[in-house]
Amino acid sequence: xxxxxxxxxxxxxxxxxxxxxxxxxxxxxxxxxxxxxxxxxxxxxxxxxxxxxxxxxxxxxxxxxxxxxxxxxxxxxxxxxxxxxxxxxxxxxxxxxxxxxxxxxxxxxxxxxxxxxxxxxxxxxxxxxxxxxxxxxxxxxxxxxxxxxxxxxxxxxxxxxxxxxxxxxxxxxxxxxxxxxxxxxxxxxxxxxxxxxxxxxxxxxxxxxxxxxxxxxxxxxxxxxxxxxxxxxxxxxxxxxxxxxxxxxxxxxxxxxxxxxxxxxxxxxxxxxxxxxxxxxxxxxxxxxxxxxxxxxxxxxxxxxxxxxxxxxxxxxxxxxxxxxxxxxxxxxxxxxxxxxxxxxxxxxxxxxxxxxxxxxxxxxxxxxxxxxxxxxxxxxxxxxxxxxxxxxxxxxxxxxxxxxxxxxxxxxxxxxxxxxxxxxxxxxxxxxxxxxxxxxxxxxxxxxxxxxxxxxxxxxxxxxxxxxxxxxxxxxxxxxxxxxxxxxxxxxxxxxxxxxxxxxxxxxxxxxxxxxxxxxxxxxxxxxxxxxxxxxxxxxxxxxxxxxxxxxxxxxxxxxxxxxxxxxxxxxxxxxxxxxxxxxxxxxxxxxxxxxxxxxxxxxxxxxxxxxxx
Amino acid sequence: xxxxxxxxxxxxxxxxxxxxxxxxxxxxxxxxxxxxxxxxxxxxxxxxxxxxxxxxxxxxxxxxxxxxxxxxxxxxxxxxxxxxxxxxxxxxxxxxxxxxxxxxxxxxxxxxxxxxxxxxxxxxxxxxxxxxxxxxxxxxxxxxx
Ligand SMILES: Cc1cc2nc3c(=O)[nH]c(=O)nc-3n(C[C@H](O)[C@H](O)[C@H](O)COP(=O)(O)OP(=O)(O)OC[C@H]3O[C@@H](n4cnc5c(N)ncnc54)[C@H](O)[C@@H]3O)c2cc1C
Ligand code: SF4
Numbered sequence: 013x014x015x016x017x018x019x020x021x022x023x024x025x026x027x028x029x030x031x032x033x034x035x036x037x038x039x040x041x042x043x044x045x046x047x048x049x050x051x052x053x054x055x056x057x058x059x060x061x062x063x064x065x066x067x068x069x070x071x072x073x074x075x076x077x078x079x080x081x082x083x084x085x086x087x088x089x090x091x092x093x094x095x096x097x098x099x100x101x102x103x104x105x106x107x108x109x110x111x112x113x114x115x116x117x118x119x120x121x122x123x124x125x126x127x128x129x130x131x132x133x134x135x136x137x138x139x140x141x142x143x144x145x146x147x148x149x150x151x152x153x154x155x156x157x158x159x160x161x162x163x164x165x166x167x168x169x170x171x172x173x174x175x176x177x178x179x180x181x182x183x184x185x186x187x188x189x190x191x192x193x194x195x196x197x198x199x200x201x202x203x204x205x206x207x208x209x210x211x212x213x214x215x216x217x218x219x220x221x222x223x224x225x226x227x228x229x230x231x232x233x234x235x236x237x238x239x240x241x242x243x244x245x246x247x248x249x250x251x252x253x254x255x256x257x258x259x260x261x262x263x264x265x266x267x268x269x270x271x272x273x274x275x276x277x278x279x280x281x282x283x284x285x286x287x288x289x290x291x292x293x294x295x296x297x298x299x300x301x302x303x304x305x306x307x308x309x310x311x312x313x314x315x316x317x318x319x320x321x322x323x324x325x326x327x328x329x330x331x332x333x334x335x336x337x338x339x340x341x342x343x344x345x346x347x348x349x350x351x352x353x354x355x356x357x358x359x360x361x362x363x364x365x366x367x368x369x370x371x372x373x374x375x376x377x378x379x380x381x382x383x384x385x386x387x388x389x390x391x392x393x394x395x396x397x398x399x400x401x402x403x404x405x406x407x408x409x410x411x412x413x414x415x416x417x418x419x420x421x422x423x424x425x426x427x428x429x430x431x432x433x434x435x436x437x438x439x440x441x442x443x444x445x446x447x448x449x450x451x452x453x454x455x456x457x458x459x460x461x462x463x464x465x466x467x468x469x470x471x472x473x474x475x476x477x478x479x480x481x482x483x484x485x486x487x488x489x490x491x492x493x494x495x496x497x498x499x500x501x502x503x504x505x506x507x508x509x510x511x512x513x514x515x516x517x518x519x520x521x522x523x524x525x526x527x528x529x530x531x532x533x534x535x536x537x538x539x540x541x542x543x544x545x546x547x548x549x550x551x552x553x554x555x556x557x558x559x560x561x562x563x564x565x566x567x568x569x570x571x572x573x574x575x576x577x578x579x580x581x582x583x584x585x586x587x588x589x590x591x592x593x594x595x596x597x598x599x600x601x602x603x604x605x606x607x608x609x610x611x612x613x614x615x616x617x618x619x620x621x622x623x624x625x626x627x
Numbered sequence: 628x629x630x631x632x633x634x635x636x637x638x639x640x641x642x643x644x645x646x647x648x649x650x651x652x653x654x655x656x657x658x659x660x661x662x663x664x665x666x667x668x669x670x671x672x673x674x675x676x677x678x679x680x681x682x683x684x685x686x687x688x689x690x691x692x693x694x695x696x697x698x699x700x701x702x703x704x705x706x707x708x709x710x711x712x713x714x715x716x717x718x719x720x721x722x723x724x725x726x727x728x729x730x731x732x733x734x735x736x737x738x739x740x741x742x743x744x745x746x747x748x749x750x751x752x753x754x755x756x757x758x759x760x761x762x763x764x765x766x767x768x769x770x771x772x
Contacts, residue, residue, distance in 0.1 A: 068754060069736035072710065201761040238760075267763050270754030389750035391763025419763060420753070429744045433707045437700050441690060444683070447703070448643035448747045455748040456767060 013322050014298050019045045019338035021607070022318050024303040024353070026052070027126020028593065029579040029600045030344030031286035032172060036604035038291035042611065045336055046287075047301040047320050049086035049345070052124025054297035056284050058257030064129070068274050076130045076273045076547070077119050084484045085323045085331070086122040086302055091545065094531035102491075109481045109491040115531045116494045117545025118372055120346055124299050127346065127547065128282045128593070130273040132393050133235040134416070135175045135594040137166055140186040141403045142588035149407040151499070152468045152586045156557045156566040162598050163190065169597035170233075173281045174253055176200045177233030184230065185403045196250035197238040199231045200265060203419045205386040205459065206231070206396035209518075213398075216517045218510045221406035227514060228400045229417065235281035235594075236265045236392060256284040267391045269420060280392075300324070303345065304487050306357035307335065308573065315341045315359070315576045321485050329484040340575045340607060344600075347582035348475050348490050351552035354563075355477050356488055360553070360570040360578070365563050367476055369469035369551035371587040374496060374532065374543035376413075376463040376504050377425045378511040380520040385456035388421035389429070394462075395419060401510070402589040411466040411503025414589040415510075421458030422523075424544070429455055459520065463507035465543070466589050467500050469551055496543070501536035508541065548592050552582040568603035569610075579603050630659035633675045640683040641699060642706045644743055649706070652741040657734060658705050665711065665728040666698070674698050694721055707747070709738030 021037050023030045026048035034044050053060050064079040071078035075091050082088065093106025094115050103110040110116060120127040140159035145152040167190065176197035179189050202210075210229040217224045237252040244250040255261040255278035262277035271280050278285070287297065305319040318341060321331040343350045351367040354360045398415035406412070422428035429451070436442045436450055467473075473495060477488035508524075515522045526533065526542035533542045556562025559571035564583055570576040581596045630638075635655065639646050649655055662671050677695050681688060690696045697718045704712050713731045714724065733739050740755040749768045751758055 065754070066736050069739045070733050072732050074753070201764040203763045204766055207764070264760045266757035266759055267751075267761075268754055268757040269751070274754065276754055276757075385767045387749065387763070387765075387767030389745070389748060389753065390758060390767075395763070423753075429748055430708055430710075433704060433744050434712075437703050437707075443641050443643070443686060443690060443699075443703055445643035448743075451707075451744060451747045452749060455750075 013301070013334055014045050014047075014336050015296055016043065016045070017337065019043045019336070020611070021045075021340045021342060022047065022336045022338035023342045023344055024318060025049075025126065025343070025345035025349070026124045026283070026287065026297060026299070027344065027346060028128045028283040028286065028597060030126075030342070031283040031290070032597060032600045033342050033344060033579060033604050034295050035286050035290040036601065037608070038294035040608055041294060044295045045338065046295065046297040047303055047318060047336060048124045048297060048299045049302040049349075050121075050123035050299065051083055051326060052299045054124065054299055056256045056288055058255060061255070061257070061278070061284075064274055065276050068270070074273065077121060079274045080121050080123050080129060083122065083326045085300070085326055085329065087483050087489070088122040089119045091117065091119050096529065096531060096533065104481070107483070107489055109478070109489055111491060111493050114494050114496045114534065116372065116492050117374070117532045117543065118547040118549065119545070120348070120547065120549065124297070125283045125287070131547065131593065132272050132591075133280045134394065134591040135170070135173055135233045135235045136414070136590035137187060138588050138590050138595050139403050142586065142590075145407070145586050145588070149405075151407060153556070155585050156555055162595070162602070165598035165601045166594065167193065168601040169594050171196055172286060172601075173235040173594065173597060174237060175233050175235055175594070176238035178231065181231045182233065184399060194241045194243045195233065196244050197240050197252065200234050200236060200238045200392060200395055202231050202395045203387070203391050205388065205419060206417055208384070208386050209417060212518055213514065216513065218513050220401060220404065220506055221409060223405060225400050225404065227398055227510070229396050230399055232394060232397045234392065234395070236271070236275070237263055237279045238265065253285050254278065256288045265392060269389060269391060269393070271393050302485055302487060303353055304356065304485075306341070306343070306353060306359050306576075308357070308359050313573050315573050321487070323485065331485055340577070340610070342577045342579060342607070344579045347549035347552045347580050350578060350580055350582050351475050352477055352488050352490055354553065360563055360572050360576060362572050363560055363563055365471075365554060365561060367552050368471045368474045369554055369585075370473045370475055370492070370494065371467040371469065371548070371550040373464035373546035373548045373587065374467065374500060375546050376465060376507045376541060376543055377460060378463070378508070378515070378522070378524040379422050379425050379458070379460040380515045380522045380524070381454065381457040382459050382518060382520050383457070386459065388419060388455060388458050389423070391419050393418060393420055406506070409502065410506060411500045412589050413463040413465045413503055413507055416462040416464060418460040418462060420460070421455055422460055424462070425460060428458060461511055461514070463503075463511070464546055464589060464591070465500055465503040465507060467587055468497065469554065469586060470495070470497060475552060496534045498536065501534055501541065504534070504541040504543070505536055505539065508539070546591070548581065548587060550581045550584045550587040550592050553578050554585045555583045556585060567606040568599060569606065577603050577607050628656065628660055628663065630655040633679060634659050634671075637675055637678045638702060638706060640686055641703045642743055644706070652743070654709075654738050654741045657738060661705070661711065661734050662702070665724060667723055670698075670722055694718060705734070707742055707744040709734055709740070709742040
């Protein structure tokens with residue numbers, strides 16, 4: 013339970029968005045309270061991280077949330093709960109109530125540190141054209157800010173997350189950088205597979221909408237520690253941030269190959285690092301405090317408090333209710349939970365857009381056996397991608413995507429190497445030296461591509477609340493309506509064609525298969541496609557220039573409540589083709605700056621009032 | 628309980644890993660104990676007795692047996708993955724296996740990290756025994772270009 017009667021700022025959520033806010037505000041001597049729904053010792057002891065690691069080792073099914081135990085008082089979705097939906101009967105197997113017709117395939121984590129505990133750490137910037145989707149291609153909406161507006165904040169986000177990349181590799185499709193800019197660390201070495209593909213695909217061109225595109229393999233910027241670039245920050249260099257509580261660990265990625273669901277040494281960024289870097293004299297973090305309502309003064313529109321439920325133990329549904337009060341408020345509870353909280357409180361929703369425009373990157377996986385050994389199951393999940401078709405005129409007609417080249421064989425689509433062992437032992441009756449050799453041979457040839465396909469903002473793709481569906485503490489469960497539109501399916505079709513062209517070019521044997529029994533399955537022009545979730549919840553409280561069609565203004569502040577900021581991927585009007593967290597982190601730095609500007613403006617106002625009184 | 632010689636010989640023949648490699652995992656005893664716990668001492672003894680006379684040469688026959696076959700395959704998977712896989716119903720009907728013992732699970736964090744499949748595929752267990760910074764950029768072991 014919180015300690016002070018009044019804070020300068022009350023933040024809901026201790027993930028990356030909340031942590032960046034807490035860090036930025038506390039270093040400007042603002043008294044901050046962070047309310048975190050999940051479990052976790054606010055002092056972030058290293059041992060408690062090891063407990064997650066042990067949980068992962070012992071988990072029979074190593075899904076992203078495997079290390080982070082289910083907590084009935086702050087429930088979280090699991091990919092194991094997804095299934096095909098037969099409307100009007102919703103899928104209520106897990107935390108979500110999925111009304112479909114299509115299945116939303118992603119999870120998130122409700123524990124101190126949030127979902128970056130199990131993110132992969134891909135940190136691409138959006139393309140300049142992504143900010144202008146509507147004016148360029150007549151699709152979706154434009155952002156109220158441009159790439160160039162966000163550029164300085166991208167740099168702050170890249171410092172905070174600790175991004176490893178080479179600027180030379182990243183200048184494609186209009187992406188540009190400040191003069192002389194370098195990333196904090198050099199690029200993470202590309203995998204042997206990446207280099208093999210670079211060479212083999214160098215002369216391949218593919219077509220989309222009658223236009224030719226190269227298939228260029230490019231290193232991916234990543235939030236994991238590589239070799240510091242001495243040229244960083246005008247020659248000041250960069251010191252990699254190691255594990256919280258054990259800074260000697262994790263200074264470099266060691267190739268543990270388990271970034272999702274947990275990096276054993278914290279070479280990969282997680283939000284603990286930002287929480288630990290906040291000014292402890294000004295930040296109070298309280299865990300096991302689930303925000304349940306935002307209180308508002310009806311006449312002024314000012315937010316007056318956050319009501320929350322504190323529980324002592326995950327083993328019991330007993331709780332006590334409290335109200336935390338501050339001058340200003342920030343909701344940073346994740347795109348779904350932010351929207352839920354606003355809907356439950358009936359605030360910030362003059363536009364009726366809260367909860368709407370929910371997006372993800374439906375991921376089309378394709379997998380094949382290469383004619384050569386390329387050494388999978390070594391290194392970070394992905395070190396390169398194929399960004400050549402992230403932008404282009406075709407976006408007028410169908411979704412763009414980026415291709416992720418995966419380093420872990422068929423792990424995601426088939427559960428290899430477990431599934432390969434089963435197949436050889438049970439299916440083919442192999443044993444002994446023959447089994448050992450055969451397993452090596454098939455795994456060594458495994459390659460898997462992932463196409464992260466763009467979705468457009470759609471008001472009917474949304475999260476809502478329904479008093480019929482509550483969790484153990486009496487908070488709402490998210491009710492999800494989700495449709496994959498033809499625009500996105502057109503992206504699937506184009507992706508599969510390009511995948512076919514790539515595998516043909518490599519003389520690879522394609523093993524991709526999609527089944528209507530898969531949780532996420534759509535049929536488009538007679539072909540079936542199965543997609544997975546990417547964990548990229550975007551769009552539930554979008555920014556815009558018009559209070560009638562957006563929830564926050566370009567400064568990330570609620571149109572309706574002058575002392576309320578929203579942060580997180582919910583603010584993003586479109587999802588484009590980049591994993592969203594770097595952009596969201598940049599927006600959060602921007603929001604922190606603006607909130608501090610509000611505070612300064614208030615001080616000036618107060619000062620003016622004082623001097624008026626004195627006169 | 629120390630894993631008896633017969634169990635180790637049986638395991639070596641099934642997995643294609645030498646006795647030295649199997650002992651090197653440090654979890655041989657853990658597996659033997661797990662088997663005895665799940666299947667009973669009598670069943671494990673019976674299985675080993677079925678193997679011994681024929682030895683390695685008799686394995687194809689043993690693996691085709693309706694009872695010993697599935698048990699032997701579970702021994703392979705135990706070594707390869709560090710996990711117990713659920714036995715098929717037809718096998719369970721014939722054995723005094725408690726349902727709680729027959730649930731699929733990782734035996735321990737250690738057995739996960741010692742799964743032989745990681746070694747067989749020229750990698751390391753996901754989340755453990757990392758190869759070091761940048762090693763993923765090198766050609767896979769035994770690779771000739
Ligand atoms: C498997 C997976 C892989 C991913 N990989 C990438 C990637 O490579 N690149 C990328 O850009 N993005 C990736 N993402 C997405 C990324 O994890 C999210 O965008 C990011 O974590 C969102 O940050 P956040 O702070 O808004 O929310 P979160 O990180 O989810 O944090 C929200 C916090 O708020 C707390 N909270 C929730 N409800 C309440 C409440 N009512 N009261 C108080 N506290 C509350 C939660 O417990 C949590 O701690 C991935 C996601 C998944 C699932
Ligand atoms: S490859 Fe390993 S060390 Fe590197 S970030 Fe991933 S889990 Fe961490």
